[in-house]
Amino acid sequence: MDENDDFVVQDFLPYLLNRAAEDSSLAFQTLYKGRYGMLRTEWRVLFHLGMYHRMTARDISTRAKIHKTKISRAVAKLSARRWVIRNRDEADRRSEHLELTPAGRSVYEDLREQAKIYDRRLTQEFSAGDVALLRRMLRQLASMETSVDPD
Amino acid sequence: MDENDDFVVQDFLPYLLNRAAEDSSLAFQTLYKGRYGMLRTEWRVLFHLGMYHRMTARDISTRAKIHKTKISRAVAKLSARRWVIRNRDEADRRSEHLELTPAGRSVYEDLREQAKIYDRRLTQEFSAGDVALLRRMLRQLASMETSVDPD
DNA sequence: CGGTAATAGTTGGTTTTGTAACTAACAAGG
DNA sequence: CCTTGTTAGTTACAAAACCAACTATTACCG
Numbered sequence: 485m486d487e488n489d490d491f492v493v494q495d496f497l498p499y500l501l502n503r504a505a506e507d508s509s510l511a512f513q514t515l516y517k518g519r520y521g522m523l524r525t526e527w528r529v530l531f532h533l534g535m536y537h538r539m540t541a542r543d544i545s546t547r548a549k550i551h552k553t554k555i556s557r558a559v560a561k562l563s564a565r566r567w568v569i570r571n572r573d574e575a576d577r578r579s580e581h582l583e584l585t586p587a588g589r590s591v592y593e594d595l596r597e598q599a600k601i602y603d604r605r606l607t608q609e610f611s612a613g614d615v616a617l618l619r620r621m622l623r624q625l626a627s628m629e630t631s632v633d634p635d
Numbered sequence: 636m637d638e639n640d641d642f643v644v645q646d647f648l649p650y651l652l653n654r655a656a657e658d659s660s661l662a663f664q665t666l667y668k669g670r671y672g673m674l675r676t677e678w679r680v681l682f683h684l685g686m687y688h689r690m691t692a693r694d695i696s697t698r699a700k701i702h703k704t705k706i707s708r709a710v711a712k713l714s715a716r717r718w719v720i721r722n723r724d725e726a727d728r729r730s731e732h733l734e735l736t737p738a739g740r741s742v743y744e745d746l747r748e749q750a751k752i753y754d755r756r757l758t759q760e761f762s763a764g765d766v767a768l769l770r771r772m773l774r775q776l777a778s779m780e781t782s783v784d785p786d
Numbered sequence: 787c788g789g790t791a792a793t794a795g796t797t798g799g800t801t802t803t804g805t806a807a808c809t810a811a812c813a814a815g816g
Numbered sequence: 817c818c819t820t821g822t823t824a825g826t827t828a829c830a831a832a833a834c835c836a837a838c839t840a841t842t843a844c845c846g
Contacts, residue, residue: 489751491747491750491751491754492686493682493685493686493747493750494686495754495770496750496753496754497659497754497757497758497769497770498656498659498660498663498753498757499679500770500773500774500777501652501655501656501659501660501773502656502660503700503773503777504652504656504773504774504776504777505649505652505653505655505656506700506777507700507776507777507778508648508649508652508776508777509649509652509653512649523832525832525833528650531644534644535643535644535645540794540795541794541795542793542794542795549654549657549658551833551834551835552794552795552796553795553796553797553833553834553835554832554833554834555795556794556795556796556797557796557832559795560796576793576794576841576842577794577840577841577842578793578794578795578840578841578842579793579794579795579841580794580795596642596644599642599644599647600642602647602649603642603646603647603648606648606649606776607648609775610772610775614768614772617765617768617769618648618768618769618772619646619648619651621655621761621765621769622651622652622654622655623651623655624760624761625655625658625659625757626651626654626655626657626658626659627658674802676802676803691824691825692824692825693823693824693825702803702804702805703824703825703826704803704804704805704825704826704827705802705803705804706825707824707825707826707827708802708803708826710825711826727811727812727823727824728810728811728812728824729810729811729812729823729824729825730811730823730824730825731824731825
């Protein structure tokens with residue numbers, strides 16, 4: 485237990501990441517919460533459907549690494565609000581395909597626009613190169629693929 | 636709502652930050668949970684006391700941006716385990732000064748060592764310069780001061 | 787086929803968090 | 817002093833997350 489070495493827990497990467505994540509998410513959270521009464525998981529499910537147009541709960545679970553129970557409840561709410569439509573797969577009746585309704589899509593479009601603005605505000609104090617590097621490192625830390633694989 | 640512009644929500648910084656934070660914290664979380672049955676807030680309180688030796692709940696709240704109810708509960712648990720000692724401030728009997736016991740300090744020392752190792756593992760695939768930049772950017776995004784101000 | 791295992795999604799019960807109200811102690815102005 | 821306001825910390829109740837067991841359906845394999 486060497487007391488006088490260089491590592492300080494305040495620089496511990498998971499700590500810094502969590503702090504940055506919490507703080508940077510806060511204002512945007514109040515936006516989708518206040519404007520649409522959505523929870524974070526609902527917003528995440530919504531934007532995945534906005535991007536990929538047609539996914540099963542399992543697809544979202546795999547891609548976004550969200551547990552299936554959270555997705556199940558999020559989809560239930562989104563579907564009750566008629567923002568998402570569920571279509572049972574007739575070839576495999578266990579799973580169902582999810583899609584945004586036009587109403588759901590307009591919510592998505594709105595929040596996507598807001599996210600874009602918000603993202604710019606967060607990154608404006610950094611150089612474009614630094615921001616690009618930051619995103620690359622974050623993706624790698626999250627063991628996400630850098631490339632966007634098609635369906 | 637321009638569909639074919641460049642912004643994709645998957646690059647949304649709060650999303651990337653949250654994913655990286657969750658994934659990078661996971662293994663370490665199982666460590667302090669499994670080894671000491673601690674929650675994240677308890678670990679955070681512990682390491683703040685490990686660094687600063689003597690703080691009030693409010694000090695921790697301010698510095699770590701943790702809500703006072705969470706700290707209250709964390710301190711209650713840490714104190715029940717005799718890892719933290721509470722000393723009421725006789726000049727202002729509302730607040731109490733918190734310190735690690737020897738047992739608490741040895742838990743801290745152990746976890747700090749583990750954190751150091753874990754941090755190295757997380758960052759080893761990046762260059763030292765990139766990691767330094769990453770930490771700087773994360774601190775800035777969390778609106779934390781870069782300098783460590785003394786008590 | 788028939789039985790066991792695996793998968794998609796849901797539900798229930800327990801923890802954990804978040805929010806608001808609370809107690810106790812101090813501060814400040816009349 | 818004594819009312820009003822503020823601060824440190826705790827507690828209670830509601831919302832959300834977590835984990836385990838459950839149903840329904842398909843896959844595998846003797």
